Amino acid sequence: MVFEGLADKLQQTFKKLRGRGKLTEQDVTEALREVRMALLEADVNFKVVKDFVAKVKERAIGQEVLSSLTPAQFVIKIVNDELTALMGGTQSRLTISSRPPTVVMLVGLQGAGKTTTAGKLAYQLKKQSKRPLLVAADVYRPAAIKQLQVLGEQLDLPVFTLENNLNPVEIAEQAMEYAQTHARDVVIIDTAGRLHINEELMGELKRVKATVKPHEILLVVDAMTGQDAVNVAESFNADLGLDGVILTKLDGDARGGAALSIKAVTGCPIKYVGMGEKLEALEPFHPDRMASRILGMGDVLSLIEKAESAFDLEQAKAMERKMRKDDFNLDDFLEQMQQVKKLGPLEDLLGMLPGMGNLKQMKDVKIDEKEVARVEAIIRSMTRKERLNPSIINGSRRKRIAIGSGTRIQEVNKLLKQFEEARKMMKRFKDMQKSGRKFLGGMKLPFMQ
Structure with a gap:
């Protein structure tokens, strides 16, 4: 989970403060x-x-805090405010030119994930009704052009290349002409990287910058490299003048040092963070929401946004009607599983709920993709009548379902038991007006280990 180590330690520290009632200056110092x-x-x-x-x-040492009825909460609020300010204060959005095309130039070292990030950024902009053009200006890495073309096919977006031309400046220049004649309102230039910063790399990037005059120069850095990412950001900013940073692989970085240091050291805001390998796994960076998650206060806004983008509104309304009538069957169960899968790793979603991020029982929650596939196979091996009314599934039917799905009878029994638990929970859900903690804490989905 993002910032897992830091979040655990900070939340434990503030738990001790809460238990002390009135605070002394010594308590705050410790x-x-x-x-x-x-x-x-x-x-x-x-x-x-x-x-x-x-x-x-x-x-925190102020008289107002120490004499407060809830001094620990005051201190936590101060830490939350300062963490938010440290990471930039407010969300820093992409600059969109009033005179298209908007030019975004992606820079960074080799291996940071520039090409994949170019595809992810194009996906984000396409969702916002933009018409991006991807430009393959990395002429040195053999697979870079092909990789960008594959991403372009997946997104149904054009990729500009010049065969047998190894001059990135000419490629970028002609890409601009192409964008104007083909009504492309955003140009995303994937530039070459090196294993380390050198004069040759910077000279080339400066020439591209001088030619196309980008509205945004975004540095793509690997969050897992920690302070190296900050040092790289400093160097690129000094030579090119960065407009922002995209941190990749933040989902795999349990420490988070780069995310907490980059803005303070370089002055460059983090604009996006990579939270997975899929094209949709690039998220706008919200300093306030991230600070809230680190301190165990959750990130309900991001959870709602994820749900809104992943769930079909009509399906959600139909599911609500079924729940009201206690008409929840195995088809609905399968549909819910598939919807939850779209939201991403469950352990990350739980971290967005207030108070859930540091619960010990949540540390063991893992999503087993093979288990999800097995559950789908079992349900799809049932007849329509069995899925609508699981109570008719007797011993012989269970044997047939197991053979049809390539699983064991024990696995069919396990799924049916979990379905019954879920159905009982759905009945209780109607009357539940409390926080999501009680609901999620009692429900064990079939793909949790």
Whole structure:
């Protein structure tokens, strides 16, 4: 989970504060010492940590906080505010030119994920009714052009290339002409990278910049490289003047040092974060929401946005009507599983719910894709009558279903038992007006290990 290590330590620290009632200056100092260690262990830049702790301490030692009826909550709010400010304060959006095309130039070292990110960014912009053009200006990595073309086919978007031309400046220049004559309102240029920063790389990128005059120069960096990502951002910003950063592989980075350091060190905002391999797994970066997740307060807004983009409104209304009538069958069960899969890893979704991020029982929740496939196979091996009324599935029917799905009878029994548990939970859900914690905490889906 994103920031898992840091979130655990900070939440444990503030749990101790909550248990103390009235706070002394010594209590706050001890808590901030733990916060400092947690940030350093998360690979946050040392100077950034020092400044962060000093700002929090200055605000937290105030008489208003220490004399408050809920001083621990005051301190947590201060940390939340400062974490948000550290990561940029507010969401930094992509600059869209009033005179198309908007030119976005992606830069970075080899292996950071520029080409894949170009496809993901095009996907995001296409969803916003833009007409992106992908430009293959990485002429040195053998598979780069082909990779971008494959992504273009998946997205049904054009990819501009020049055969036998190894000059990225000419490619970018002619791509601009193509965009204007073919009504493409966003041009995304995938540039070449190197294994390390050198004069040759920077010289080439400067020439491309001078030729196409991009509205956005975005650095693509691997979040898992920690402080190396921050150092790379500093170098690129000094030479090119960056407009923003895209952090890739943030979903695999349990520390989060780069996300917490980049804005403070370079002044460049994080505009997007990569949260997986799929084309839709590029998300706008919201500093306030990320700070809230780190402190265990959840990120309900992002969860709602994910649900709105993944769920079909008419299907959701139909499901609600079924739940009201207690008419929940195995077809609905399968449909719910498929909808949940669209939202991404369940452990990440639970982290968006207030108070759920650091629950120990949630650490063991893993999604087994093979188990999901088995459940689908079992349900699809049933007759229509069996799916609508599982109570008729006797011993001989279970044997037939197991053979038809290539599974064992025990697995069919297990699924039917889990379905019954889910159906009971759906009945209780109608009367439940409390938080999502109670509902999700009691429900075990068939693909949880």
